[in-house]
Amino acid sequence: MLSAWLVLLSSFFIWQMTETQLIYKLNKMECQVNQSRVTNVSCHVKAINWNMAVVNMDCFMIVPLIKPVIRIQVFMKDYSNQYKPFLVDVTVKICDVIERRNFIPYGVITWKLFKRFTNVNHSCPFSGQLTARDGYLETNLLPPFPQGLYLISLIVMDTNSTNRDYVGTMKFFLQAMEQIRSRKKPRS
Ligand SMILES: *[C@@H]1O[C@H](CO)[C@@H](O)[C@H](O)[C@H]1NC(C)=O
Ligand SMILES: *[C@@H]1O[C@H](CO)[C@@H](O)[C@H](O)[C@H]1NC(C)=O
Ligand SMILES: *[C@@H]1O[C@H](CO)[C@@H](O)[C@H](O)[C@H]1NC(C)=O
Ligand SMILES: *[C@@H]1O[C@H](CO)[C@@H](O)[C@H](O)[C@H]1NC(C)=O
Numbered sequence: 001m002l003s004a005w006l007v008l009l010s011s012f013f014i015w016q017m018t019e020t021q022l023i024y025k026l027n028k029m030e031c032q033v034n035q036s037r038v039t040n041v042s043c044h045v046k047a048i049n050w051n052m053a054v055v056n057m058d059c060f061m062i063v064p065l066i067k068p069v070i071r072i073q074v075f076m077k078d079y080s081n082q083y084k085p086f087l088v089d090v091t092v093k094i095c096d097v098i099e100r101r102n103f104i105p106y107g108v109i110t111w112k113l114f115k116r117f118t119n120v121n122h123s124c125p126f127s128g129q130l131t132a133r134d135g136y137l138e139t140n141l142l143p144p145f146p147q148g149l150y151l152i153s154l155i156v157m158d159t160n161s162t163n164r165d166y167v168g169t170m171k172f173f174l175q176a177m178e179q180i181r182s183r184k185k186p187r188s
Contacts, residue, residue, distance in 0.1 A: 021179040022144050024137045026053040026172060033168035037063040037158075043170070050180040055117070055172070057132040064127035065167065068094050069157045072106045077149035086150065095124035109141050110154070137174065145176045 031043040043057040071091045075083035092107035115121045117135035152174065156167040 021139070022147070022176060023051055023139050023179045024142065024145075024150075024174050024176055025051060026055060026136065026174045027149075028173045029055060029057075030171045030173075031057070031059075031168065033059065034166050037061065037165070037167050041168075052136060055132055055135040057118075057130075057135075057170075059130050059168075061127050061130060063158075064125045065156075065158050066125045067159045068124065068126070068167065069159055069164070070094050070107075070110065071153075071155040071157070072110065073153045073155075075151040075153070076145075077151070083151045086145075098123050112141065113137070137172075147176050147178070150174050150176060 026045050028045050029043050031041050033039075033041050039060050039062060041059040043055070045053050045055055047053045069091060072088060074086045074088035076086035078084050088106060090104060090106050092104055092110065093102060094107065094111065096102035097104065097107040097111045113135060118130065118132040120126055120130055120132075150173070152172045154170045154172075156169070158165050158167050
């Protein structure tokens with residue numbers, strides 16, 4: 001009898017686990033740039049449905065990016081409505097990731113997203129018109145963050161042997177949440 005209950009109970013938990021799927025939904029984004037290096041900037045988030053929104057971005061690089069370095073930071077909104085640092089704060093030499101000389105995880109994730117959704121899909125340097133179309137964050141690219149509101153910030157700098165210049169910042173505001181289903185399945 002007890003074991004029958006355990007089977008029932010555990011099948012209920014399995015049902016729960018398969019029914020709730022975590023997703024990362026983009027709510028908005030902001031871009032700031034060094035205007036002596038980048039012009040014609042536009043960045044937008046477009047909602048597709050309750051669970052999904054996509055990023056479209058355009059900008060023109062007046063000064064080519066030779067050896068860009070990206071600082072990737074994650075912040076989580078706390079109960080006092082402030083974004084606090086959350087686990088991730090890494091600085092990535094993206095050319096090294098592209099040329100497979102570095103396999104730093106968040107750098108590899110960033111490169112996967114660039115390759116899939118942007119024309120920044122080749123080795124350094126990057127110049128001229130840069131665009132991103134219909135970009136989104138697949139759930140399986142990230143570890144399962146606790147549900148809540150997050151800010152992912154990418155600060156881009158360009159470096160040479162003597163200098164490190166600020167190029168721009170992209171801020172993605174997103175929500176880790178359970179997928180919203182249009183139809184509830186009966187709990188038969
Ligand atoms: C920037 O946009 C303006 C207006 O759309 C256009 O006339 C100009 O050629 C663009 N400049 C660059 C560098 O793309
Ligand atoms: C890079 O992206 C451009 C524009 O989306 C595409 O035409 C090109 O084939 C891509 N190149 C590679 C190497 O994936
Ligand atoms: C490094 O960049 C700075 C500013 O962009 C430039 O003035 C300098 O000539 C560059 N140095 C080298 C060695 O390329
Ligand atoms: C913006 O870019 C210019 C040209 O490369 C550079 O001289 C300047 O230092 C940059 N601004 C910052 C805040 O790094």
